[in-house]
Amino acid sequence: MGSHHGDDETNAILLKILQHNIRVKSVQIDGLRRVQEDIVVPHLKPLLKAKNLYSLLGLVGKTHDDLEVLDAFEKIDINIEHLGKKSDVNEVMLRVAVSENRRNTFGMNVSGDRGLNDGSLNIYGKVRNLFGRLESVRVNYVKGTKISDGCSMIFNKPILSQKNSNFKVVASKENMLNRTANYMTSDVKTNMVYQVGMLGGKNEFEAEALWQQIHGGNVSMKVREEFGHHLKCAVRHKYVRDTRDDLLVPTTGSKHSIETELAGFMGDVNHVKVNVDSQINTKLFLGYSGALSFRAGLIHELSENRRTWITDKFFCGGPGSVRGFYEDGIGRPLGGTMHWGAGVSLSRKLPFSPHIWGLGKFMRINHFVNAGNLGNDRKDLFVDPRVSVGSGVIMKIANFRMEINYAVPIRYQASDVVNHGLQFGIGINFM
Structure with a gap:
């Protein structure tokens, strides 16, 4: 009883x-060298609104996170200094000490591609804060032994120093082997992208100019008819709202996206293309969580003189789509202008203690049912859907x-490339 009474007294004192x-009488920032002060000040102004210690601590945490997202500082410390008491109000000063990131960063890494005996070398360099307002330029060079090689230059500029608000220009050249149909693409393209948080989610507006060659x-013969040089100019909008508790292995929350x-x-491409993707996750019984996923897409050609080439078509099947089929193993070799896919899964942690080789921390057992289809006509889309079941x-x-x-x-067609067994x-992004 005495211990419980003591805890109540401690909590009452802490609450008081x-x-x-x-x-907050003033906010002082130290350590700025290249970053302009007017970039940081908007993130510090909310600190002046604190009315008590509780609200101040919350604002300090939010300010720290906002400054960290800018990718300008290696270290951020926010200290509260007591200046004295005026009537019944304590006056404090906040001292923000920052250490800027290195201006130039260079690096390299080596990676491999699953099942293709393909390795790639990525060499990159990044210059931060070009003009003092968080502008950056990154140059990448990728050399693959089999699948791809290319280079790109990315200019990025945060808009008004706001989180998730950026303007980006990308210029790139890439050679890529299509693993499904065994043809090569050589792309030269320029993209302008504006990213902004709006309507409760992330919005991305993009303009693209693409010169593409399909060859080799x-x-x-059907794929060979697609060979040649193609020019595409397009605008896109993508909206994503994601409330899941984990981006890779979610147990609660939902994700909804639509891209147009x-x-x-x-050029010689003329179409409207829409793709939607939704997933809902919820916790169930006996430690299980359930996921319901749905995807669908449609391409509508706007002109008889121009067409949609194979590189813009939809493909279906594979470990991230309808499991039990090889990558893009469903349907025609040229893909389709319509597709849909749906999945239901149940997953839970393995019955291992986290202390047994750490398996309980990052492994889950999964049971699933997947279905989907691909076609160029609405009648094709809902006749004989492909279906698979499994566990893993x-x-x-x-x-x-x-x-x-x-x-x-358990349902497939003769033209499909099935993968019955281990996958x-x-x-x-998994369905």
């Missing part, structure tokens, strides 16, 4: 301290999700 009136490889593309201002293990490794599943296709997948 947190609710005591406070006035031992391919079917209009192509045809110049999910592993969260660094910034990727890895799955090892035993999948059984391995690694990536970010």
Whole structure:
């Protein structure tokens, strides 16, 4: 009883301290060298609104996070200094000490691609804060042994120093082997992207100019008819609202996205393309969580003289889509102008203690049912859908999700490339 009474007294004293009136008299920032002061000041102004210690501590945490997102500072410390008491109000000063990131960064890494005996070398350099207002330029060079090689230059500028608000210009050249149809693409493109938080989610507005060549490889005659040079000019809008508790292995929350593309201002591509993707997650019983996923897309050509080429078509099937089929293994070799996919899954942590090799921390067992279809006509889309069932293990490794599943296709067509048995997948976005 005495211990419980003592805890109540301590909590009462702490609550009284947190609710005591406070006035922030000034905010001082130290350590700025290249970053202009007017970039940082808007993030510090909310600190002056604190009325008590409780609200001040919350604002200090938010300010720290906002400054960290700017990618300008290596270290951020916010200290509260007591200046004295005026009537019943404590006056404080806030001292913000920052250490700026190095202006120039260079690095390299080596990575591999699953099942293709392909390695790639990525060399990059980044220059931060070009003109003192968080502008940056990053140059990448990627050399693959089999799949791809290319280079890109990215200019990025935050708009009004706001979180999730950026203007970006990307110029790139890339050669890529299509793993499904065995043809090559050589792309030269320029993209202008504006990212902004709006309507409760992330919005991305993009304009693209693409010069593409499709060529090479031992391919079917239908794919060979797609060969040649193509010019595409397009604008896009993508909206994403994500409230999931984890981006890779969620147990609660939802994600909804819609992407719309209009192509045809110049060149030989003219279409409207829409793609939607939704996922809802919820916790169930016995430690299980359930996920319901749905995807769909449509391409509508606007002119008979111009068309949609194979590189813009939809493909379906694979470990991140309808499991139990090889990558893009469903439907026609040229893809389709319509697609849909749906999945239901149940997952839970493996019955291992986190202390047994750490397996309980990052592994989950997963049971799933997937369905989907691909076509060029509405009648094709809902006749004979492909269906698969299976179970497997999910592993969260660094910034990727890895799955090892035993999948059984129970509905498929003769033209499909099925993968009955063990299937391995690694990536970010799974159905």
